[in-house]
Amino acid sequence: MIQQANSENFESLVQDGFVIVDFYGTTCVPCKLFARILEDLDAEIPFLNIVKLNTTENPGLAEQYGIRAVPTVQFYKDGKLVHSQVGVMQPQQVKDVIARYMYD
Template identity: 45%
Template sequence: MPVIEANAQNFEEVIKEGFAVVDLYGENCNPCKRFMKVIEELEFELPFVNIVKVNTTQNKDIAVRNRVRGVPTILFMKDGKELKRNTGFMELEQLKEVIKEYLY
């Protein structure tokens, strides 16, 4: 699955069905930029995982609705409901461990 860049118009639609990893990031956030590389590796290793990215600089309403206090915030969601969240940088192995909890 390709990484989906979500915005106010499509966010609810792209998270409403199935499992999704949602990366809420800021444009000028260095840990967010490092995490983008982790997301690229995740996409390569687990191409069946739905990955959604939200630029909180441009989509403040989504960040407010999801109680984002810092970036990056990673939401693990199923059928539009939050299962777990992590605020701050995550290594690829940490990310895969959480995904394994909910997908396998």
């Protein structure tokens, strides 16, 4: 399931389980490409928790989490950051990170 985050709900959305967070910008073309990749992965793997945070609308939260460029993809396990990558990830790269961290 893909959910939109903001400063009020971000902490609670990444607190439990394995969560993929897509930090994106409103006018970022690579972000739009990655959004389509996440939508396809969400359809393929329906139990994924995907959170999208618009850094244009939430600059304070982006700064708090060290986001310097978009897209930035962060992977959380029970509220702890386990992996972060700047730039568009290909579907297999995302799946590899899921396989590495989701079940350990």
